Amino acid sequence: MKTKYDHLFVNTYTRVGPPMKGGSGTYLYDTNGKEYLDFASGIAVNALGHSHPVLIETIQHQTELLIHASNLYHTQPQIDLASILIEKSFGDKVFFCNSGTEANEAAIKFARKRAKKQSKEKYHILSFSHGFHGRTYGALSATAQEVFHSGFEPMPQGFHYAEFNDIKGTEKILDSHEFAAIIVEPLQGEGGINCADPKFLKFLRKYADKNYVALIFDEIQCGTGRTGTLWNYQKYGVTPDMMTLAKPLGGGLPLGAVVCTEEIASAITPGSHGTTFGGNPLACALGVQIIDIVSDPVFLKSVTAKGDHLKSKLNEIARVYDSIEDVRGEGLLLGVRFNTNPEKVITDCRKNGLLLVKANQNTVRFMPPLTVQMEQIDEAAKIFSKTLENTKT
Numbered sequence: 001m002k003t004k005y006d007h008l009f010v011n012t013y014t015r016v017g018p019p020m021k022g023g024s025g026t027y028l029y030d031t032n033g034k035e036y037l038d039f040a041s042g043i044a045v046n047a048l049g050h051s052h053p054v055l056i057e058t059i060q061h062q063t064e065l066l067i068h069a070s071n072l073y074h075t076q077p078q079i080d081l082a083s084i085l086i087e088k089s090f091g092d093k094v095f096f097c098n099s100g101t102e103a104n105e106a107a108i109k110f111a112r113k114r115a116k117k118q119s120k121e122k123y124h125i126l127s128f129s130h131g132f133h134g135r136t137y138g139a140l141s142a143t144a145q146e147v148f149h150s151g152f153e154p155m156p157q158g159f160h161y162a163e164f165n166d167i168k169g170t171e172k173i174l175d176s177h178e179f180a181a182i183i184v185e186p187l188q189g190e191g192g193i194n195c196a197d198p199k200f201l202k203f204l205r206k207y208a209d210k211n212y213v214a215l216i217f218d219e220i221q222c223g224t225g226r227t228g229t230l231w232n233y234q235k236y237g238v239t240p241d242m243m244t245l246a247k248p249l250g251g252g253l254p255l256g257a258v259v260c261t262e263e264i265a266s267a268i269t270p271g272s273h274g275t276t277f278g279g280n281p282l283a284c285a286l287g288v289q290i291i292d293i294v295s296d297p298v299f300l301k302s303v304t305a306k307g308d309h310l311k312s313k314l315n316e317i318a319r320v321y322d323s324i325e326d327v328r329g330e331g332l333l334l335g336v337r338f339n340t341n342p343e344k345v346i347t348d349c350r351k352n353g354l355l356l357v358k359a360n361q362n363t364v365r366f367m368p369p370l371t372v373q374m375e376q377i378d379e380a381a382k383i384f385s386k387t388l389e390n391t392k393t
Ligand SMILES: Cc1ncc(COP(=O)(O)O)c(C=O)c1O
Pocket: 099, 100, 101, 102, 104, 132, 133, 134, 135, 185, 189, 190, 218, 219, 220, 221, 222, 246, 247
């Protein structure tokens, strides 16, 4: 359905309903004063909900101090955020940018530069079916979904695709060219909430080690506490060479990062990559608070408990409706997969005061703020169930 503002914008999104005006905790409010339980979280961005007091205070403080200085100089928030990311992950070095697609773009470039040390032909990149890595040409080429490429061809060369979780097929493709990198989401978000098989990730690690291939985990959606561990890779006991982050990292401001090993970083020299805004002090100051709060073991435990609770509620609902195939995902990144297109369910849930997001063609994504309350989970499940009762899918 058209809104009265659509004529103002390039038609990249089907925006719905009245404009959003404000938010508090797990709630969003539109300009008509309607209240929504926000289980979309700005597409997995608002990890601490809306108007979190620590984020507001940090914005006020940092805005008075310094908003932008460029990457010609160090700034304290950048130093602090890099330090905390390194301290709390496998990484030795960090590169900051402004978004998820830029983080993946940088990771692909870093991998190619490193691989060139070994062979001129070692530039191929492998990614997987149902993965999503962004919209700029490198990240888009790594996104193994034709629908996103359509009309934008020719795509850059050197990108190859294998079936997610298929070890044999993946090995065959890897053996067919000289690969610089493998990029994978350990838990696929946009592609329908698909968890990696631990054996698959272990195989990728082993292959990458043996063949001088950089292993990149895209944790833009599944990282930063969303699945109950600070990083999703920690669940698998498989450590990447690079991890890309964005979405919740800037507390709602644009911020992306590549966290990598010393060995990867050693391929990069001044001037070989850059960004004017990346690692902006205001966004980084928020990033420090986000990581500080989210990495607290008590906080992470609460994410797991709330995720388990939401999953069991959704499973209860799934047992009632034949149109639901299964409930998937981990922590607070969950999907309800339908055997039909669930667009109408999402529209009707919004009308009934619950915001959800589609993933792939058949899955409804539940990704509330990590600060969501148990009662709000019960309330969301009630709205979802009531909506299903009255919606023909
Ligand atoms: C796993 C993953 N990678 C990359 C991206 C791209 O991030 P951005 O939209 O910030 O460019 C997304 C966005 O949905 C994502 O989910």
